[in-house]
Amino acid sequence: MGFIVHLNPNLGDHEHIKAEKRGQKNNVGFIQLNRPKALNALCDGLMKEVSQVLDEFEKDKEIGCIVLTGSDRAFAAGADIKEMQNQTFSKVYGGNFLNHWNRVAECKKPVIAAVNGFALGGGCELAMMCDIIYAGEKAQFGQPEISLGTIPGAGGTQRLIRAVGKSKAMELILTADRINAQDAQSSGLVSKVFPVDQLVTETIKQAEKIASFSKLTVAMCKEAVNAANEMSLREGLHFEKRVFHATFATDDRKEGMSAFVEKRPAKFTDS
Template structure:
């Protein structure tokens, strides 16, 4: 499905560029081999991560995932960043996991070493993560997109879990998140046949929220990130936690979680500022407190 992680250009930034905002949170000399990272938006408040293994159609090797996790950690600790966008290229968001890295693994390797456990970092991010998907989002690529909170797709994007064709099954949440997103029947069909669905089918099934021309997807995802980042980062995290609770809890327990988080907003300065600004007919000035 893809080649091993090697041969991608190494990107190292001088400290002056780090201070201007690229790779904020990293020490001088930080470098990435498989991703490009910067801050986007008019206020530089959207973290931007681009998968960068073009010859391998952005296949997800262990090195790429480790770098992705490092970038997420940096953006999570950056008080200026209110949302994060993950994208690939127009040809491929990510065409799957790097099969050559998996080919010779044994059961003992996988079970004893908790193989793929660190692939779930995106799903645990406290800040909202938006996937801007063009081209192939297959296997691990589809799973990575589904770990994000919002998926925007290009008109020619394709989603699928083709692991069955390789004699295995999804291992990074594919059978679980896909079923929750599109329902049992379509998820079962995709997982058991390996068939792909188009961006239009994905939107109709509820997997993606919006479709744009390929050259507009990233721009629109960043715009969405900017809109989110203008709100209180503290309250946004609470809202995200509450929505995610709907997938983990019963309706009764989910409503209890929502109420607790709702009550918690009344302990924040931003709730007070937001309601006061509304009453005074002015724009709220959130301080994330």
Template structure:
């Protein structure tokens, strides 16, 4: 997919100017129905995706997830973008998967069609993704947040995996990522009871890194994204790969991966520039090479 052109692109949804089912965009870029897409930061180097099914509490439909994946592919291919922020509304990051779409599915359809397999795109990106979570992050919404690399939470956020209450279990990584984030006991309690935890409990458990006032969390996530985007993009990708390896490899294997990636930085121009700038007491000028 072609990289973004210079300037901001976003969806303009207005019932005053658009016929039902027709959506406009302000400038170049894909046309979206369920999300708002923009560039943020002083240097416009942070990709921004906002879920926009507010009446449905941002329930994750197949169409919405397909649009998220499309926007992620655009940002991944854009050399100017160094980090991505995903958020919802103040009331709901995402209240779960769209139950209406799932209610009448059969086992044969789910298994044969690998249902939910395309929901994993966030976790395969090389560029870091920051989730800015306000309100409900439940079921698929909690799983979507956990696919991101960093989670910032508004002080009224709620996290949970309540699938057990509707006769099923998490299907987009909830049993795996939640357990790795908060430990077996709390994950088991949340998944088997359907109980939620609040933002402060999530921070204490290690699920989120920071908690902010509701009206500040998105801006703080963008600021975090800017800090990341100002570093060398190739080195950031290596660091992300190394950290993710800690969740999938043994300690010895993870250390070997880290060493290989560390050694690989010495093949980059940015490693040389970073160390030279440090010794010369100036700010590094990375070129992502």
């Protein structure tokens, strides 16, 4: 398979997910959604477990990248409708329902979604919270909330338009139509498409590559790219320049450039 699995005893047992460390250098955090009977429907308990594991992975100095996946049949078929069915406006508004689901997007380390099967509703939104999306060739993406009398509530109306543009986002959200992996790639939602049985392996390879670089520089780079969604071009360029300048205060910038000039592999120390 090209990688070694290492279980981290500190991650503990979880009801709705599996979590471990993977990679030849034990430097990839791996989270697998594990509600097979519900096609990995996203209940509140599952998302809380994901948040807890992300906290642990962020603290772990070995881990440089995180992979989030489901099963071959479903990444996540949506939010748990049974859990939402009898909610009331006062409860969801007063309790700020789904607010903590944004934890994946706020992770300081890069998160790659490896999507096989269904990524619908909350599942599509969860994938879009990740920094990169890779898909198996049979994956399906969609925001079918309108068919349930509601709208996307975990970022679908905001992130989808940034990924695929207004017309495509409107079409998907207003029709509840699904798109396949190939269309998702051509529209910019997905970066790469792999055979179903190779998706996780190939995603871990990419995660290992990211984890091989300076974790400090990777975090700075992620912050700068994400800023582009929040700022004007002028503001973004200024922010980028300041972060670029800040890399000159790091040991890893010195090491990276020295290694290039000396034609040797860099040995980053994340400092």
